[in-house]
Amino acid sequence: xxxxxxxxxxxxxxxxxxxxxxxxxxxxxxxxxxxxxxxxxxxxxxxxxxxxxxxxxxxxxxxxxxxxxxxxxxxxxxxxxxxxxxxxxxxxxxxxxxxxxxxxxxxxxxxxxxxxxxxxxxxxxxxxxxxxxxxxxxxxxxxxxxxxxxxxxxxxxxxxxxxxxxxxxxxxxxxxxxxxxxxxxxxxxxxxxxxxxxxxxxxxxxxxxxxxxxxxxxxxxxxxxxxxxxxxxxxxxxxxxxxxxxxxxxxxxxxxxxxxxxxxxxxxxxxxxxxxxxxxxxxxxxxxxxxxxxxxxxxxxxxxxxxxxxxxxxxxxxxxxxxxxxxxxxxxxxxxxxxxxxxxxxxxxxxxxxxxxxxxxxxxxxxxxxxxxxxxxxxxxxxxxxxxxxxxxxxxxxxxxxxxxxxxxxxxxxxxxxxxxxxxxxxxxxxxxxxxxxxxxxxxxxxxxxxxxxxxxxxxxxxxxxxxxxxxxxxxxxxxxxxxxxxxxxxxxxxxxxxxxxxxxxxxxxxxxxxxxxxxxxxxxxxxxxxxxxxxxxxxxxxxxxxxxxxxxxxxxxxxxxxxxxxxxxxxxxxxxxxxxxxxxxxxxxxxxxxxxxxxxxxxxxxxxxxxxxxxxxxxxxxxxxxxxxxxxxxxxxxxxxxxxxxxxxxxxxxxxxxxxxxxxxxxxxxxxxxxxxxxxxxxxxxxxxxxxxxxxxxxxxxxxxxxxxxxxxxxxxxxxxxxxxxxxxxxxxxxxxxxxxxxxxxxxxxxxxxxxxxxxxxxxxxxxxxxxxxxxxxxxxxxxxxxxxxxxxxxxxxxxxxxxxxxxxxxxxxxxxxxxxxxxxxxxxxxxxxxxxxxxxxxxxxxxxxxxxxxxxxxxx
Numbered sequence: 001x002x003x004x005x006x007x008x009x010x011x012x013x014x015x016x017x018x019x020x021x022x023x024x025x026x027x028x029x030x031x032x033x034x035x036x037x038x039x040x041x042x043x044x045x046x047x048x049x050x051x052x053x054x055x056x057x058x059x060x061x062x063x064x065x066x067x068x069x070x071x072x073x074x075x076x077x078x079x080x081x082x083x084x085x086x087x088x089x090x091x092x093x094x095x096x097x098x099x100x101x102x103x104x105x106x107x108x109x110x111x112x113x114x115x116x117x118x119x120x121x122x123x124x125x126x127x128x129x130x131x132x133x134x135x136x137x138x139x140x141x142x143x144x145x146x147x148x149x150x151x152x153x154x155x156x157x158x159x160x161x162x163x164x165x166x167x168x169x170x171x172x173x174x175x176x177x178x179x180x181x182x183x184x185x186x187x188x189x190x191x192x193x194x195x196x197x198x199x200x201x202x203x204x205x206x207x208x209x210x211x212x213x214x215x216x217x218x219x220x221x222x223x224x225x226x227x228x229x230x231x232x233x234x235x236x237x238x239x240x241x242x243x244x245x246x247x248x249x250x251x252x253x254x255x256x257x258x259x260x261x262x263x264x265x266x267x268x269x270x271x272x273x274x275x276x277x278x279x280x281x282x283x284x285x286x287x288x289x290x291x292x293x294x295x296x297x298x299x300x301x302x303x304x305x306x307x308x309x310x311x312x313x314x315x316x317x318x319x320x321x322x323x324x325x326x327x328x329x330x331x332x333x334x335x336x337x338x339x340x341x342x343x344x345x346x347x348x349x350x351x352x353x354x355x356x357x358x359x360x361x362x363x364x365x366x367x368x369x370x371x372x373x374x375x376x377x378x379x380x381x382x383x384x385x386x387x388x389x390x391x392x393x394x395x396x397x398x399x400x401x402x403x404x405x406x407x408x409x410x411x412x413x414x415x416x417x418x419x420x421x422x423x424x425x426x427x428x429x430x431x432x433x434x435x436x437x438x439x440x441x442x443x444x445x446x447x448x449x450x451x452x453x454x455x456x457x458x459x460x461x462x463x464x465x466x467x468x469x470x471x472x473x474x475x476x477x478x479x480x481x482x483x484x485x486x487x488x489x490x491x492x493x494x495x496x497x498x499x500x501x502x503x504x505x506x507x508x509x510x511x512x513x514x515x516x517x518x519x520x521x522x523x524x525x526x527x528x529x530x531x532x533x534x535x536x537x538x539x540x541x542x543x544x545x546x547x548x549x550x551x552x553x554x555x556x557x558x559x560x561x562x563x564x565x566x567x568x569x570x571x572x573x574x575x576x577x578x579x580x581x582x583x584x585x586x587x588x589x590x591x592x593x594x595x596x597x598x599x600x601x602x603x604x605x606x607x608x609x610x611x612x613x614x615x616x617x618x619x620x621x622x623x624x625x626x627x628x629x630x631x632x633x634x635x636x637x638x639x640x641x642x643x644x645x646x647x648x649x650x651x652x653x654x655x656x657x658x659x660x661x662x663x664x665x666x667x668x669x670x671x672x673x674x675x676x677x678x679x680x681x682x683x684x685x686x687x688x689x690x691x692x693x694x695x696x697x698x699x700x701x702x703x704x705x706x707x708x709x710x711x712x713x714x715x716x717x718x719x720x721x722x723x724x725x726x727x728x729x730x731x732x733x734x735x736x737x738x739x740x741x742x743x744x745x746x747x748x749x750x751x752x753x754x755x756x757x758x759x760x761x762x763x764x765x766x767x768x769x770x771x772x773x774x775x776x777x778x779x780x781x782x783x784x785x786x787x788x789x790x791x792x793x794x795x796x797x798x799x800x801x802x803x804x805x806x807x808x809x810x811x812x813x814x815x816x817x818x819x820x821x822x823x824x825x826x827x828x829x830x831x832x833x834x835x836x837x838x839x840x841x842x843x844x845x846x847x848x849x850x851x852x853x854x855x856x857x858x859x860x861x862x
Contacts, residue, residue: 003029003032003033003036003147007037007040009142010117010140010142013139013140014037014041014090014139017111018111018115018116018140019107019111019118019137019138019139020138021117021118021138021142022034022037022117022120022142022144023119023121023122023142023143024119024121024143024248025121025122025248025264026121026206026207026211027264028144028146028178028179028180030119031094031119032179034047038090044088044089045089045090045092046091046092047094048062048064048065048066048092049093049096050097051095052209055099056100057100058072058073059071059106061095061100062082065091065093066085075102075109079110082114083113086114087114089115090115090117091115091116096118096124097120097124097126104134108134108137112137121210122246122248122249123211123213123214123243123249143248145177146260146261147179149172149177152172152175152177152182153168153169155183159186170189171185171186171189176260176264178263178264181261185263208271214243214247215240215243217243218240218241218243219271220240221238221240222249222264222268223265223271223277224236224237224269225237225257225258226259226266227277227280227281227284227299228292230256231256232256232258237257244257248260249261281297282302285300290310290312291310291317291321293306294306294310294313295328298328303335304332306332311325311326311329314329314348319351319510320512323345323349323352323354323357326344326345326348327349330342339372342362342364342372343362343369343371345358346361346362350473351472351476351511352513352514354513355379355381355383356383358378359376359380362375362379370401373393374396374404374411376392377389377390377408377411378407378473380392386415386418387415387419390411405434406435406438406439407441409434409435413427413428413431417445424449425449425453428449431446440471441471443461443464444465444477447461447462447464447465447478448478448481451481451482451485462479462482463482465478466482466502476506479498479518480517480518483495483499483502483521483525485629486498487521487525487629488630489629490633490693492525493525493529493691495521495522496522496529499518499519499522499525503518503522506518513568519568520570520575521571523571524572524575527579528630528693530693530694570602571599573592573602573605574601574604577605578608581608581612581613581732582695582729582730582731582733583731584731584765584768584769584782585772586732587772589613600631600635603635604631604634607619607642612733614778614781616642616643616646617646619638619642620642620646629666630666632664633662633666633669633672634696636659636662636669637672637673637676637696637699639659640659667688668688668689668692668693671684672688672696675700675703675707682700682708682717683701683713683717686701686717694730695728695733697724698721698725698728698737701721701724701737702717702721702733702740704717705737705740715746721737721740722734722737722738731782731783734784735783738783738784759801762783762793763793763796763800763813765783766783766793766794766797767794767806767813769782769783770794770806771807771811797813
């Protein structure tokens with residue numbers, strides 16, 4: 001039952017004389033609920049209550065309420081003195097757990113004559129006989145339940161409205177529906193504090209004070225739940241479990257007993273002194289599986305035993321869990337870690353996609369053997385340091401075991417490929433002579449060399465190396481290389497398909513680091529195509545999307561919020577920011593890309609967002625560190641657009657010396673840059689992008705509309721660009737197409753029919769950009785309309801929504817959209833195939849709307 005419903009129920013019981021007791025754990029909202037009950041009750045309110053520091057003062061709680069000294073020595077006389085002052089009013093008593101015996105004894109007498117509502121915190125130290133007497137006299141004894149997840153999430157957003165979905169969910173999960181904990185944790189998260197600060201310490205102190213009233217066994221059981229962080233069987237918690245149930249601090253999930261609020265349980269654990277905490281960790285280590293026992297023993301300071309437990313647990317698990325356990329064992333202080341354990345840890349970490357950790361495990365002062373040398377070389381190679389990788393495997397002799405020599409040759413070949421691809425081809429010939437039937441790792445390296453040189457059949461060879469028949473490390477690395485080459489060649493659909501398949505295989509093997517890499521790069525490929533993320537990635541978000549763009553942004557942002565490998569984070573960030581920029585959320589994209597970007601994908605998106613935002617000077621030069629392939633082409637295309645915008649619309653870039661076209665570009669990118677160099681061929685280039693990257697197809701059509709000398713062909717290209725952009729939700733590019741059409745005197749009524757109190761499509765677009773923090777000038781530029789028109793749409797939206805400010809209107813519009821109450825009306829006369837072109841006005845004739853539109857272009861800087 002919600003607190004509002006509980007307040008209404010309590011008020012209903014207080015229509016006549018009686019006692020209503022509201023009970024709840026620390027921070028449950030008892031005082032807030034008392035105020036709600038008092039507001040709903042008729043008549044004057046007399047509010048008082050107990051005080052912890054003055055719990056021994058007779059009748060203090062009642063004296064505070066009636067503002068008079070009372071005869072505390074005689075309970076019936078005390079009750080009559082209170083009744084004569086309250087009469088038809090309402091007596092409100094908070095913190096009944098701190099009330100003195102005289103006040104508690106008077107309440108059953110008062111319940112028969114006046115209306116009384118009191119709040120009692122659990123746990124408390126009121127004698128059982130007194131509690132029984134109160135229960136017998138009470139009209140209602142109401143327990144305050146924790147907030148349900150939606151209500152808790154709403155409280156988090158009201159406390160710290162800028163938190164994202166992942167942060168809100170984390171606060172809700174940790175607070176366990178406790179309003180006080182929710183508020184404190186939300187404020188701490190909103191302020192970016194990783195550790196508790198002053199206000200949250202005050203909350204912890206208040207909760208700790210209440211927990212002190214629990215029996216010792218209950219405090220120990222709650223502390224054990226705080227240290228475990230998961231449900232525990234009743235036998236593990238002992239006799240204290242029953243007291244925790246009675247206090248409302250735990251509940252049974254079926255899998256065991258769990259704390260209602262993990263935050264409260266953590267505070268209980270923090271109340272233990274060092275010796276007691278150590279003993280509790282030792283006790284828990286004897287009752288939990290080996291993996292958990294290792295960490296409890298380490299927390300207790302018994303590192304040798306923790307080391308042994310971690311190794312025992314690692315022998316019975318696989319994938320990322322095995323890698324974590326072996327890494328934990330290698331990090332145990334004061335323990336001599338054998339070379340065999342370090343090699344096993346490095347092997348598991350490499351398979352899980354954590355090369356930096358694998359290299360660190362093998363970095364010891366003394367030698368670990370040739371097997372460790374080749375593993376360290378592989379780790380350094382994957383970490384992006386081919387020179388150090390070559391040095392690491394240099395000591396491995398030709399006389400070593402065949403598997404070790406093969407691993408060495410693999411590292412040497414891939415190091416050459418990274419540093420000098422021409423030399424790598426010669427090295428490959430030598431390795432083929434040394435290994436007539438190359439093992440999987442060497443075969444994958446040879447396939448990588450052929451892929452770098454685009455030798456026919458390279459895709460088939462890399463796909464074979466990435467198959468499940470090879471070892472996990474080789475399979476994942478080869479799949480990553482295959483996806484990268486496919487993207488570089490502009491084969492985005494194939495790249496996304498391969499990445500999704502590899503991600504599923506990695507997820508099944510618990511290799512989550514690799515899985516996130518493949519999910520991120522798949523999302524990037526699909527965003528470039530103009531597609532949304534498919535349902536197979538729906539586990540990345542907890543809520544249903546409200547639009548196509550929101551779906552992509554949520555999933556990309558969820559990935560970017562995780563502890564990811566750099567490549568995965570970069571691709572997730574690039575995909576999210578590109579969707580935000582294309583759909584008009586330029587303020588969000590600017591904030592996401594505020595820091596300098598080093599990865600080729602994010603570096604290009606940063607420049608592309610600047611160009612979309614009307615800042616071509618920031619997008620003029622391609623990134624220096626851009627890799628070959630598709631991204632190089634995109635960087636150069638963006639720089640051509642930026643040069644055109646900064647040079648003025650009256651001059652084509654063909655008037656300048658055309659920059660050189662880089663080698664190794666996909667056909668569509670090469671055609672586009674050739675068109676920019678010659679000033680013709682943009683329509684053919686647009687066809688080359690069809691089915692590959694819709695936004696680039698649209699940009700080629702926009703360029704065709706600017707460059708074509710024939711007005712009919714120019715208008716046709718711009719109309720098609722507008723249609724494709726509107727269909728894909730690319731708001732900014734659609735606005736550019738409309739501005740181009742206005743230069744050809746093309747007018748169409750893009751308004752929806754009058755819709756009463758419903759927002760039109762354009763009003764919703766405008767208010768969405770207002771909510772993103774965009775000023776009127778930017779909104780006009782992004783949507784391709786005049787600034788005066790933007791103001792008109794804002795005023796119309798304010799009128800329909802009953803809002804007093806533009807910000808309030810934007811918030812209400814987003815609320816309608818998210819709740820599903822908004823139903824856009826059918827489009828009006830908006831068909832792209834029906835232009836209304838008018839000849840230029842004769843001299844002296846009044847100027848029409850097109851002239852005003854053209855003038856608005858100049859006024860808004862576009």
